[in-house]
Amino acid sequence: MAEYTTIHVVHDTSIATIVLNRPEKRNALTIPMLQELAAAFAAIEGDPQVRAVVLAGAGKGFCAGQDLAIFEGSTTADDVRDAILKYYRPLITKMCELDKPIVGAINGVAAGAGASLALACDLRVMAEDASILQAFSNIGLVPDAGSTWFLARHLGYSRAFEIAVEGEKISAHRCLELGLTNRIVPAETLLESARAWAYSLAQRPTLAIGLTKRALMQAFTNTLEQSIALEAQLQREAIVSNDHREGVRAFSEKRTPRFSGQ
Structure with a gap:
């Protein structure tokens, strides 16, 4: 198993929990942390034992955003662009x-x-006192790291624009109203709740979930005809899976299916 210095990865049966582990900096992102996160997700992608993922932050906040200290000194505008x-x-x-579901456990501020x-997580659980903050405009910057893509798709243009340029904290309850989070739980049960949801998803047909995720991700840019064509292609993969056969057998036998993720 890989050794990490800025994140912590725990494997528990069928789920993996990735924890951003710079609590003294509110888990502000550095280049090594971004590299380790990419490596962790790549390892999970190739591990058939992992069927769902939880992404969380250690300490009092999920992630304070980019650690601006790394851009001090001789950093140029081109360096910033290249880092993105x-x-x-x-x-x-x-x-x-x-191709596996990611449940985000959001505590404190995600800025x-x-x-x-x-x-970027497929599903989000927020602590009651958590918030999301598009802080870029507060320091004269443009939302990056995919923020414009996610906001526009979750909210539509006008609401996305408002949140991006106002630079105000969005409370967990407001996030729930807007569709930016799926669930709100007490702070003390956040990680437990996120892991329980991930474990529940890990009992589902993993292959079909991954194919569904692919179809929905492409639905934003595909035409209706292209979406139906993609669904047909993906259904061709799903219908020959072990999980489909198990699902049909379980339905016929009036029992709960035991999906293997294949």
């Missing part, structure tokens, strides 16, 4: 393409690029 392309793009893309990391 070299480190953020592959990580966020990997999360969206991962800036930390908000992007939260929104």
Whole structure:
């Protein structure tokens, strides 16, 4: 198992929990942390034993965004652009393409690029006192790390624009109203609740879930005809899976299916 210094990865039966582990900095993102996150998701992608993932933050906050200290000194505008392309793009893309569900456990504040990391999860559970903050405009910057993509798709243009330019904290309850989170729980049960949801998903047909995720991700840019064509292609894969056969048998035998994820 890989050794990490900025994140902590725990494997428990069929789920993996990735914890951002710089609590003294509110888990602000550094280049090593982005690299380790990308490596962890790549390892999970290739591990058939892992069928669902939880992403959480240690300490009092999920993620304070980019650690601006790394851009001090001789950093140029080109360096910032290149860092987004070299480190953020592959990580966020990997999360969206991962064929296993990711449940985000959001405590404290998910700010800036930390908000992007939260929104890259397929599902989100927020503590009652948690919030999301698109902080970029507060320091004269543009939302990055996929924020414009996620906000527009979750909220539509006008609400996405408002949140991006106002730079105000969005409470957990407001996030629930807007559809930016799926559930709200007491802070003390956050990780337990997220892991329980991930474990429940891990008992589902993993292959079909991954194919469904692929179809929904592409639905934003596909035409209706293209979406139906993709569904047909993916259904061709799903219908020959062991999980489909098990699901049909369980239905016929009036019992709960025992999916293997294959």
